[in-house]
Amino acid sequence: MFSLEGRTALVTGASRGIGAATARALDRAGARVALVARSEESLREVAADLRHDPVVLVADLAGVDAPAQVARQALDALGTVDVLVNNAAAAARLDTVDTDAAVIDAMLAVNVRAPLLLIAALVPSMIAAGGASVINLSSVSGLVGTPRRAAYAASKGALDAATRSLAIELGPSGIRVNSVAPGVVDTALWAKNKAIEGVREAIEAQTPLRRWATPEDVADVIVFLASDAARFVTGETISADGGMARTLDLYGGAV
Numbered sequence: 001m002f003s004l005e006g007r008t009a010l011v012t013g014a015s016r017g018i019g020a021a022t023a024r025a026l027d028r029a030g031a032r033v034a035l036v037a038r039s040e041e042s043l044r045e046v047a048a049d050l051r052h053d054p055v056v057l058v059a060d061l062a063g064v065d066a067p068a069q070v071a072r073q074a075l076d077a078l079g080t081v082d083v084l085v086n087n088a089a090a091a092a093r094l095d096t097v098d099t100d101a102a103v104i105d106a107m108l109a110v111n112v113r114a115p116l117l118l119i120a121a122l123v124p125s126m127i128a129a130g131g132a133s134v135i136n137l138s139s140v141s142g143l144v145g146t147p148r149r150a151a152y153a154a155s156k157g158a159l160d161a162a163t164r165s166l167a168i169e170l171g172p173s174g175i176r177v178n179s180v181a182p183g184v185v186d187t188a189l190w191a192k193n194k195a196i197e198g199v200r201e202a203i204e205a206q207t208p209l210r211r212w213a214t215p216e217d218v219a220d221v222i223v224f225l226a227s228d229a230a231r232f233v234t235g236e237t238i239s240a241d242g243g244m245a246r247t248l249d250l251y252g253g254a255v
Helices: 017-028 040-047 066-078 101-129 150-173 188-194 199-205 215-226
Strands: 008-012 032-037 055-058 083-086 132-137 175-182 237-240
Touching: 008 017, 008 066, 008 101, 017 032, 017 040, 017 083, 017 215, 032 040, 032 066, 040 055, 055 066, 066 101, 083 101, 083 215, 101 132, 101 150, 101 175, 132 150, 132 215, 150 175, 175 215, 215 237
Parallel strands: 008 032, 008 083, 032 055, 083 132, 132 175, 175 237
Antiparallel strands: none
């Protein structure tokens, strides 16, 4: 296991799925974690599993002022944020003709605007502390074409582009910025589609490792990027998809 003893971390979207698994993994590695999501009850359930005095911050990051507020609360509670994991996301699978401005704006607000504003609010303290690791959660949809996901794919592609630009801008200050791009992860968000006959088998067939990802598969990559083992890694989008991006063909109504 990579050590994060004495470090602090802020994880958005930490109430379930990848975010909850990431909070647990960072805590196991020794970090004190602040968890952010909209549901206080769900956050407290995750926090109950953590050992290093976790902090619960309830916020809806779709709001324009929410990222700056979360940053202030995290710094008040933790003192510094050594690791920022931008995991909170909005997603939709829609035909383009059914995609309206409200859908696009909602995804951009959470998937692009919120991470950028949160980074902007934390950068001064990260520079003062001598560096940090920022990990953005992207998607296989940001790397390859996936049908009925144009707006979502656009938001994740934008986040990957921002990751590269931020790495160049913030690198001289010791701040590393990377993205992790999961494929299909076995979470509650996929439960409905997974129950459709043939979907499980189709996903496995398109994944060279022949299984669905678990949240822990992705969380372990995030811990690596947060740790000193990745001290010379920045500006990268690392796929944690079992090879799916090399073989993906998600065409079909079910998925």
